[in-house]
Amino acid sequence: MDEIAPEYDVVVLGTGLTECILSGVLSVKGAKVLHMDRNDHYGGEAASVNLETLFRQYNKTTVYGPGNEPWKKYGRANDWNIDLVPKLLMSNGELTNILVSTDVTRYIEFKQVAGSYVQQSNGAKATVAKVPSDAGEALRSPLMGLFEKRRARNFLTWVASFDEANPSTHNGMFRATHISYDTRTPGMNLSQSTMKQVYDKFGLEATTRDFIGHSMALYTTDDYIDSRGQAKDCVERIRLYVNSMARYGKSPYIYPLYGLGELPQGFARLSAIYGGTYMLNTTIDEVTYDDATGKVTGISATMKERGEEGEGMKFRTKCAKILADPSYFPGKVQVVGQILKAICILNHPIDRTDNADSLQLIIPQSQVGRKHDIYIAMVSSAHNVCPKGYYIAIVSTIAETGANHHLELQPGIERLGRIEEKFMGAPIPIYAPLGSGAEDNVFLSKSYDASSHFETMTDDVRDIYRRAEGKELVVEGLKEGQGLVAEE
Amino acid sequence: MAARMQQGGRPGGARFAQFKLVLLGESAVGKSSLVLRFVKDQFDDYRESTIGAAFLTQTIALDDQTTVKFEIWDTAGQERYKSLAPMYYRNANCAVVVYDITQASSLDKAKSWVKELQRQANENIIIALAGNKADLVAEQPDKRAVQTADAEAYARESNLLFFETSAKTAENVKELFTAIAKKLPIEQASQRGMRGPAGRPGGVDLGNRQEAGSAGGGPGGCNC
Numbered sequence: 001m002d003e004i005a006p007e008y009d010v011v012v013l014g015t016g017l018t019e020c021i022l023s024g025v026l027s028v029k030g031a032k033v034l035h036m037d038r039n040d041h042y043g044g045e046a047a048s049v050n051l052e053t054l055f056r057q058y059n060k061t062t063v064y065g066p067g068n069e070p071w072k073k074y075g076r077a078n079d080w081n082i083d084l085v086p087k088l089l090m091s092n093g094e095l096t097n098i099l100v101s102t103d104v105t106r107y108i109e110f111k112q113v114a115g116s117y118v119q120q121s122n123g124a125k126a127t128v129a130k131v132p133s134d135a136g137e138a139l140r141s142p143l144m145g146l147f148e149k150r151r152a153r154n155f156l157t158w159v160a161s162f163d164e165a166n167p168s169t170h171n172g173m174f175r176a177t178h179i180s181y182d183t184r185t186p187g188m189n190l191s192q193s194t195m196k197q198v199y200d201k202f203g204l205e206a207t208t209r210d211f212i213g214h215s216m217a218l219y220t221t222d223d224y225i226d227s228r229g230q231a232k233d234c235v236e237r238i239r240l241y242v243n244s245m246a247r248y249g250k251s252p253y254i255y256p257l258y259g260l261g262e263l264p265q266g267f268a269r270l271s272a273i274y275g276g277t278y279m280l281n282t283t284i285d286e287v288t289y290d291d292a293t294g295k296v297t298g299i300s301a302t303m304k305e306r307g308e309e310g311e312g313m314k315f316r317t318k319c320a321k322i323l324a325d326p327s328y329f330p331g332k333v334q335v336v337g338q339i340l341k342a343i344c345i346l347n348h349p350i351d352r353t354d355n356a357d358s359l360q361l362i363i364p365q366s367q368v369g370r371k372h373d374i375y376i377a378m379v380s381s382a383h384n385v386c387p388k389g390y391y392i393a394i395v396s397t398i399a400e401t402g403a404n405h406h407l408e409l410q411p412g413i414e415r416l417g418r419i420e421e422k423f424m425g426a427p428i429p430i431y432a433p434l435g436s437g438a439e440d441n442v443f444l445s446k447s448y449d450a451s452s453h454f455e456t457m458t459d460d461v462r463d464i465y466r467r468a469e470g471k472e473l474v475v476e477g478l479k480e481g482q483g484l485v486a487e488e
Numbered sequence: 489m490a491a492r493m494q495q496g497g498r499p500g501g502a503r504f505a506q507f508k509l510v511l512l513g514e515s516a517v518g519k520s521s522l523v524l525r526f527v528k529d530q531f532d533d534y535r536e537s538t539i540g541a542a543f544l545t546q547t548i549a550l551d552d553q554t555t556v557k558f559e560i561w562d563t564a565g566q567e568r569y570k571s572l573a574p575m576y577y578r579n580a581n582c583a584v585v586v587y588d589i590t591q592a593s594s595l596d597k598a599k600s601w602v603k604e605l606q607r608q609a610n611e612n613i614i615i616a617l618a619g620n621k622a623d624l625v626a627e628q629p630d631k632r633a634v635q636t637a638d639a640e641a642y643a644r645e646s647n648l649l650f651f652e653t654s655a656k657t658a659e660n661v662k663e664l665f666t667a668i669a670k671k672l673p674i675e676q677a678s679q680r681g682m683r684g685p686a687g688r689p690g691g692v693d694l695g696n697r698q699e700a701g702s703a704g705g706g707p708g709g710c711n712c
Contacts, residue, residue: 042573096694105694107575112692248692258578265573272564278571303569 004277007318008034010468011299013284014325016044017260017454018445020267021461022323022468024102027274028478034317035271036282040306042268044325045448046085048261048385052077054343058423070421074345075387081259082343082385085448086377086394087457088113088253088360092244094458095263096254101475104266111383113253114356116245118143118215119363120207122411128352128361131215133245133252134160148205155202155212159238190232196225198235206366214364216241220373220398220450221365240455253360253453257384281305284328285314287442295441296322321468322442326431329444334434338399338427339450342409345421346391350378357382357391360452363411372398374412375452390420398450399427436467443468505677506557508579509668510609512601513586514594515568518620521655522586523560526665531656548669556669558582574608582614582668589619589652592633595642602646614671616649617642618664623654 009031012023020042023035041047049057051071056064064070071077089095089110099105116131120143132141135153144152190198199209213219217237224230244252256262272278282303290297298319304312326333349355361376368374378393379385386392395412399405405427406413413419430447437443446460465473511519524530527546544560561580566572585601587594598617605615619639625632636652643650649667653660 091692091694100694110692110694254692254694258575262575265575268573269564269566269575272566275565277568278566279569280571282569305570 004034004315004317005032008032008277009319010034010321010323011036011317011319012323013037013328014044014445015039015042015264015268015280016325016445016448017046017264017267018457018461018464019044019323019325020264020271021098021458022464023276024104024267024270024274025465025473025475025478027271027276028102030274033271033276034279034319035268035276036279036284036301038281038283040281042280043261043264044327046083046260046264048081048083048259050077051080051082054080054082054423058425074390074420079387080385080392081261082392083260083379083394085260086341086375086396086452087260087448087454088255088377088452090240090244090252090453090455091247091254092240092252093453093455095454098458098461098475099266101478102267102270103479104270107266107269108262109257110254111257111358112248113251113255113358113360113379114382115353115359116215116251116253117353117356117359117361118211119361119367119415120211122363122368126367126415128415130354131211131362132156133216133242143211144205144208148208151203151205152208152212155204156238156242158202159235160242162235162239190235191229193231194226194228195231195234198231199225210364210366212238214373215362218362218452221371251360255358255379255383259379259383259385279303287322289440294439296320320441323445323464323468324442325445326433326447329442332434332442332444333431335429336432337430337450339396339430340399340405340409340424340427341394341396342406342413342422342424344393344395344413344416344419344423345386346378346393346416346418347389347420348417349380349391350376350393350415351417361415362452363415368411370397370408371400372450374409375450376412376415377452396450438467441468502553502555503674504555504557505672505674506559507581507672507677508561509558509582509584510561510576510580511563511584511586512567512598512605514588514591514597515565517586517588517591517594518655519584519586520562522584522618522620522653522661522664523562525655525658525661527560529658531658533656546665548666550666550669550674554674556672556674558665558669577605577608580605580609580613581672582616583609584616584618584664584668585648586618586620587634587639588621589634589639590621590624590631595619595634595639599642602648612673614649614668615646616651616664616668617646619650619652620655622652622659623656626654626657 010026010033012019012033012035015035015037023033027033037044051074055071117128118131120127127142129141129143132138135157138152138156139149141149213224217234218241224234241252248254268278282301285300285302287296288298289295296319298317299322300316302312302314349357350359350361353359353361358379363374365371365373374395374397376393376395378391380391381388393416395409397408400408406424430449432446433444443464445464449456462473511523513519521531523544527544545557546560547555547557549555561576563572583605585598587598602615605613617639619634640650651660651664653664655661
């Protein structure tokens, strides 16, 4: 086996999506990268696993074996690629941008998600309807009464035509009230306004505000409404939704064939192509720091496959920086929230969703008396994640109570109808780094949050890049002029 | 699965199908060199370990009517510490497993790669075994460490195509890839009408790189 180089520019620990994107980008930019993971597979928390692995992961005390292999009645375990993190890609979002700029789209095929739905009311009175994404759909939507439809249409027309740089699109109304992106008039612009002021301007009803804020702007709580300056962010989020929707038509979301676990693998391949060194099954024994400066100086580790005899391959290497997911430095992170999640296997589509083979369904918090929304993300054999006839639905939310977590997810679980298998574990902690990494050159990522897409993950990628490299990450034109050796 | 029929069923019966081919084998047995010879008809004596030989394509005309395009995936060095991702094997239609005929241990390694393919890849994958560096043995016969008959016997019992090749002199390189092309289910691929993602129902072309009317495969397809 080849020797590990005596020194690397960057050591990356954990092969989650955040880490793999950074590893890929840094390698393309010429850094010498060593990328390791303690697991025997890529993806960390963002992996997709097969059905047998899922059963074993959620039932650690169960002894499986001949006669007790419940996954066998669902076809070949390997035909299942079940995401551990329920997220979808916004088709006009930043992850899509990074995928295209890096050509990782060569390794992964994507398909549309068939629909985006929102629930109004609850219990027996609950309605489920498509989220209207443009002025025309607003007029046809069952979510609103006749007059409200027109107001919603006006609002969406304004959002769609809004051009930050062009005041003439800001609408007479906004010019009259001086609400615009123009920061030269402090106190009177979107960056300084609350979303409540904007909703009030258009006279939107509470239920409309609810689906706009939660199923289009994708806020998981109502905190955004009265937050000063949040209006600009909200309008941008709605525009991302609308533009993503406009790109392919059925929903604003796309999803990779074979599951989200393909994403970290694709970026790891990118990194490897540009010289990144990959080692799975590798545990970190020690991280060394300079006594005087406190900065990281190197790392020692052991590569050993499960079941492999002997000591494994021990090695030590120098490095100036470490990028890692929170699990590698538990002393340098804090818990900032807890996600509840139930992975459910169905053999039918979800009721009242036009038999969609894949969807997102949001139950806004106000509809079910909560503070945080409940999300359902469903994919199926249309995305090669399970055998034909099955559907994988993940119900998730942010924990609000200390116990009875299954009750918190209940409104979402009820929406699914008959469930073949349900996998639900303890609340999943969300970690965030305590420091910026400037003090020791160990730059940590955040856990995947409760949002339904990857936009906050790509914000984290940009933030880590800024902290570690001291400049902004520009992905556009990333591969130009990098000179592949043997590329066509 | 990944076979992509791009212009199948043209009048006159011309057939054109695209297949994913993966390379496997120990480091330094000449995997990338074989592909470089096949794709660009080049050879470099002092080639470094694989960097940047990520995604090559080459077309073979089997006859006037039949063209096969290989979408060739290199390991990008991820085999070095046994860290190839499942993505690498996914939907591979064919594989070339390479060993060095001057290094006996490299054939053992090749055998374990064949096992790995049988475990991870499609069950009907076409596998070819290539004993590379035939030029070294032509110059100095005592350098040979793997007898042709031994490797051939192993290939026969495992149902693999077998060639001794030289990326340096081009010996048997074209023959190797042609033999693979002949075994691929071109007819089936054309009848299924499998296409790239842009042509798959609901598939999307993220890059929007394709011009209208182009037959290209979009993401995952070649960009040449």
